[in-house]
Amino acid sequence: MKEYRVEGLSCANCTLEMEKEIRSLKHGDTATLSYNSGKLRLDDNVSLEDVQRILRKDGAFLANPPVRPHSHDGHVQEEHSHEGHSHEDHEHRHGTTRRIVGLLAASTVLYLVALLAGEELAKSTEIVLYAIAAILSGHTTFLKGLKNLFRLKFNIDTLMTIALVGAASIGDWKEATLVAILFGLNELLEGMGMEKARKSMETLLQVAPKEAIKLEDGKEIVVPIDRLRAGDLVVVKPGGKIPSDGTVVHGRSSVNEAAVTGEPLPVDKAAGEPVFGGSVNNEGVLQVRIEKAYRDSSLAKIVHLVQEAQETKTPTELFINKFAKYYTPFIILVAVLVIVLPPLLLGGDWNHWLYEGLAVLIVGCPCALILSSPIALVSGITRNARNGILIKGGVFLELLGKLDTLAFDKTGTLTKGEPHVEKTVVYDKERFFEVAGAIERNSSHPLAQAVMKEVERQGLEIADADEIRTITGRGISATYRGKTYWLGNEKSLEHLTLPDRVQADIQSLKEQGLTLVLVGDADRVLGMFGIADQVREESRAVVAELHRIGIRRTVMLTGDHAKSAEKVAKAVGVSEYAANLLPEDKAARVQALASDGVAGMIGDGINDAPALASAQIGIAMGKGTDSAIETADVVLMQNHLGKLPEAIRIGRQVNRVIRFNLGVALGLKLLALLLTIPGWLTLWMAILSDMGATVFVTLVSLTILIQPKKKAG
Structure with a gap:
């Protein structure tokens, strides 16, 4: 398998359609195209010419060269390939955006000229101006829709093409042109919204160092990070990034570990103390003995997990995608009934009800529905990662937001x-x-x-x-x-x-x-x-905050004796506790808790592995220990519980935003459809309801990225 960046993905529904087309290619049945991350995974034998042809039909393109996805040194290669082609890809992407904006601007000018000077122009001239404006802004949609129509494939492009052709055929050129312009603007804004979420994620992932200063025979040599091995000695100068996990052997400085732990305050480091790769050295010169090749470092694992998290589909996303499959044919059926029934049964005007049916088709565009979830999930995963909280997939972010019972290990977690x-x-x-x-x-x-x-x-x-x-x-x-x-x-x-x-x-x-x-x-x-x-200083405050935000049960599980367990339980304020438990007993208790709601387990990821695995959502803490990262679904990279309530709050905010987005998307469409009963629905109302819903859910989803300011004092 190879992995490619795909630039220019502007539409969630179109991405699903492209993935289907690529899978129909020879050797393409295992291909995956993620709208969230903009990544395409392909079998080595798939024809890249065919893939490019499919992508370019929708204005997307492959950013070369490929990288080996998630191989041990894949991240490094990906960074290098990105560096080598970033300018070219940047120009291509922005060139495409400029072209679309230019076409929309030209279309709008022609539309306004035809609209304002309509009475003074010959009818044929007016129609030509509208037609040119519609072609400039809607030609790609029209061509794709026409092909789909011949193949009886009904998607958003097909619906828009039918609506445009229908409106033009009944002489409604003005509205047909307005629909084409607004639809083009809608797709542009939708693409820009997702690009904003992806950019935020990419910025987060660019903390990885590219080179290191290695000491060889007393000489300083600059080497690519992928050439470092365990045991190598490196020099980290002020302002430089520590290339991989290691131990300080000489020097003293303060180090900013925010890239790994999310903690903003610098940590003092001296000889004998551990450091994380990706941390920034603030002032002194440090000599660090590398203990892990970069591919095995905490930061590399974080980058890998965050990338993977973007690409997992949640039950909500899968449901929306499945719903959209049946929703579009249903809308087409409703449109046909709107066109046929009133003239046949009530003696209505055929032209008027054909117009209403075309408007119903536009209302049927599923863009806002499909977009209601992915931007919110990417934003939530990104914001948590900024805080040093790793979520291994959108499904776990959703679960975190539904959590109502939380079990704690005692030793090393609450204490x-x-x-x-x-x-x-x-x-x-x-x-x-x-x-x-x-x-x-x-x-x-x-x-x-x-x-x-x-x-x-x-x-x-x-x-x-x-x-x-x-x-x-x-x-x-x-x-x-x-x-x-x-x-x-x-x-x-x-x-x-x-x-x-x-x-x-x-x-x-x-x-x-x-x-x-x-x-x-x-x-x-x-x-x-x-x-x-x-007992940890923050434990009582964290447990109180968890109760305040709606976690109804907090349970402490420990192998310690009952008196000691009772003492700690009282000190931290958990709802209940159980003592004298073996690891298998903890796992059984966690499974029992899951029968009464969504239950999570938080431990140090080493001796709590059975319980973490048994929980609906396992949360590990411990400054990025290998076992913590590998065992749990959520990892707190700090060595304390302080950021756990914030992670749960973000999960709940994401779930609220997704529910709200679905309500808005469906609500606006339902409102527009109700206007067909008295025959009041117009084409521009239909496109504005779809466009408004799409832009609105995008903006609401991006609010998740905003980090609230902490109150003074």
């Missing part, structure tokens, strides 16, 4: 996933911290690290413990300064009879939802740490 000592109970101050530090200082366990942070605060000089032995399910035993000690949960001190005071302290810490780490020797308990996972 930071970084245990800290919240409380200490000390019975032997001289030995408690020293022994704990000696045993835990070389451990990488998260609980051990929390203990060590607390021990380091005491400022003690600590030696290593000896004979460290792990006791499965209990803790550790070790020798320190010639004496044996135990560290772990209550079971690690089963050799002791605990005094009432110690038992009371243990119970108290447990009731507070803390995880216990006890330290003791052969005779007594020295003290205990009460460890908790710190």
Whole structure:
């Protein structure tokens, strides 16, 4: 398969027709043409001459050369091909637009001359002026419609051709010309609207760097980004883009990561800290060791996913396309009945009702209907991507807008996933911290690290413990300064009879939802740490905001014990919680939630994979980790929940706009059709109802791209 950019796609319905024609070519049965993204995928064996012929009939053309779609290095090739031919394609596209505008302008001038000087001109001269004006603005529609008519293929061009020929045949040249001009203007505005949405998406995707400064034997060499490999050392100068994911090895600077995370504030970076490809280095010079070839970087995956998201069709789009297939023949039938029944049954004037029938045909143009969804979806996907929120397809954007139940993982999602000592109970101050530090200082366990942070605060000089032995399910035993000690949960001190005071302290810490780490020797308990996972600062505000925007159930799912789960649930304000769950239990709970509405699951994309996969919509967070991007339907590229309500709001706005657009498109057409009952519908009213609906739904859809200004303070 090869992928091509197609320039000049100005009509959603025409794009569907072109796709059908291309699929009828030899080897073309797998071809796809996306109006949303302007991309054509073709089998290598399809004749490009035949494809160009089909496209040029509608004023579209292939932008060469092709790229291999979604291959590992495809994005880079696509960017290079775009760079190499952007000027030529730009000129071609704008040349086509200028030609259309010029023809419409000439048609309008001729129309006005004929209209204003009509009484002073001979009838034949007046007709010639109208005819030339109609031909200038409507000749492409007429030629396509005539071919379709001979093939009994009824689409928008066929309907307009019948209407134009019919109006001219009954001597209504003035209205026939006005219809041709308005229809040409309508197609131009429709194309410009979709082009605006595509341009917004293209601007977003142009954040990818093209070249890198590679260090080889101490020399700086500029290389194309696709030549970088893991382990290469690159120099990133102030204002330059970091070429791929890596680690800073030398230098200090602030880095703008908005291209990946959507966060506008720069992040300070120094040696040893990770950086994302596509991030912009603000001031200092950084040396970065590349850890991934660009094709495997977070930014490349974002670009790939956003491109794919444009091309997926939602259930709403599929329904509209299917509806349009039956809608057009239905309109033709209604037009025939309008022409025939009143003269036959009510003695009406044949010429008048032929005129009314032609007007009904124009009302039947399905442009506004088909356009009511794609621009809104592309705008929603683009705006979310700007915010660092990846939506893997229009279908998931629609679902996000319908979400009413949201399940959360606890650790790493509502909490930071970084245990800290919240409380200490000390019975032997001289030995408690020293022994704990000696045993835990070389451990990488998260609980051990929390203990060590607390021990380091005491400022003690600590030696290593000896004979460290792990006791499965209990803790550790070790020798320190010639004496044996135990560290772990209550079971690690089963050799002791605990005094009432110690038992009371243990119970108290447990009731507070803390995880216990006890330290003791052969005779007594020295003290205990009460460890908790710190709740994220934004969690409570985010959960409250989700409830405020209409998420009726928020559920926390965790494998932690009930007391700890209860404590976090109360702290963040979720509606309900479930504790002691295995991964498969979480998945079952999420499936149960889906039976009562549209349910989503949000987790870190690693240990929550079964639950994310089971949800109607899986949402992962975690600054672009590979597992997060691959597992979920929606990815929050930040390492927090702050932008989740905004993503849901955008999904709801998109759904509202699509419903509104459908209502406007169908409503204006219905209103126009009702005017046929008393015989008041005119050709110019019909074209204005279709044109008005098309332009209106386009403008309304583009409002989704507008980012609301944040209130001060």
